[in-house]
Amino acid sequence: MVIKVGVVGGSGWAKVSHLPALAGLTAFEVTAVATTKRESAERVAAEHGVPLAFADAGALVAHPDVELVVVSVRAPEHTKVIRAALEAGKHVLSEWPLTVDSAEADELAEAATAAGVAHAVCLQGVHAPDVRFVADLVAGDRIGRLEAAIMVASGGPLGGATIAPELAWGAEPTGGNTVLTIMAGHFLATLERMAGPLAEVSARLPRLYDRVTVAGTGETVANRVPNQVLIHGTLHGGATASVTVHGASGPPDGFLIKLVGSGGTLTATPPRPGTYMHWTDWDISIDGERANVPDTYRTVPFHPTDGPVANIAAVYQEFAQAIGEGRSPHPDFHTAARHHRLLAAIERAAHTGTTEEIS
Structure with missing residues (x-):
């Protein structure tokens, strides 16, 4: 069909x-x-x-x-x-x-x-081959019991002192296009796919600039959204989580993921500059030894160098399979709603200075 x-x-x-x-x-x-x-x-x-x-x-x-x-x-x-x-x-x-x-x-x-x-949301990092491979390694105790999940990533071109004209509307929170909602939203979904869901969070959302410059115009616009995202929390399995998403005026400058277990440490970094973790393949190592993703994880007719196309194709592939099997695609709207509650909890934690549980 x-x-x-x-x-x-x-x-x-x-x-x-x-x-x-x-x-x-x-x-x-x-x-x-x-x-x-x-x-x-x-x-x-x-x-x-x-x-x-x-x-x-x-x-x-x-x-x-x-x-x-x-x-x-x-x-x-x-x-x-x-x-x-x-x-x-x-x-x-x-x-x-x-x-x-x-x-x-x-x-x-x-x-x-x-x-x-059938309903689904395009959090494409969930279906990235490298993410699924790492998730299977963690679930299979390749690094023992997970003790800590650490992620540092660039949110550029959002969150910097300068913003592109076509993105300037995102300086208002009602636009839903911020370093928290877009960048941290995608990155956290990717992290949770590998390490499991967050159970509670504390956070800071620094807003470094009251006004940001619109690139190429010399004009400025009011900025009412965070420029940085800093999160500490615990996962349902008991491990700690530490996440930093830093804003930037230019393209992303990479990412670092470390999953520390009782039997080893898995590290993931980008093989090429200027891309996001949910768009590309990864350089993966365990205790310094490279771990190659088996070809069986690559199920769409695209290469990771094709950028976001490959992982978005994987979302559609999951959608078609779900319809054929009479089940709900993943991630569906209910998963998306839970992810919105996570981001809302991060905002509350940053505002109140307290720890928030994720419903």
Whole structure:
């Protein structure tokens, strides 16, 4: 069975990630794209060989040749499109974050279950081959009992003193596009896939700049979001967790993951500069000895050097398999809602100076 897909927001992020990923998978056929302007929708459709182009997301959702609606617009606009898709009885795959409010994320999860459709959120690090390999090593006691999980990563180009013009709207918390919601959101999902879920957190969210410069313009805009994310916590298994996501004005400068166990230490770093942990393959070692990811973990027709396309393709592969097996894709809206509660707990912990349990 081929799943017919309509992509809402086809001229932005989806153009360089979702559309190429779908083009490489035989289980899907992109039948429609929608943008806010007819001209851009038709241009994207022509570039990707898509038969239908819309300037109205509602028209795409209602079309009979769309079975799965992909939501790849700005986060504040997600809920409207998702609700329309659920009311139309269509499957939904939403970009992360699911929405901009934790309570609303819970409501969307319940609505998706009530609609009886397949629903998923694009936290693609969960399906990265290297992440799944490390998760299996930890679960298989390759490093003994996990005692500590440490992660340091760059959140650039978010969180710095300068911001790109196309990202300036993210300087307001209502935009849902911050170093906490986007960068730490993806990175924490990746870490929890390997080390297990966080049970409690304490945090700091320093805001270093009241105003940030819009690159190339000399103008400044008010900044009401954090520039850094500092988290300490414990995992359900008892191990400690320490996470730092630092803002930067330019591209990311790498990451370091250390999983310390009673029988060894696993370390992961990027093989190439300028990429994020949920986009790329990793250099993995245990006590200084390289651990190579078996080819069996690489299940999509893309290479890690293709950037985010490879792991997003893995999300779609999981979606198709879940539908074929009559189960919910992972991560689904309920997982996304729990992840929103995690980020909300981090914000409360930073505000109150207390330790917050993750519901």
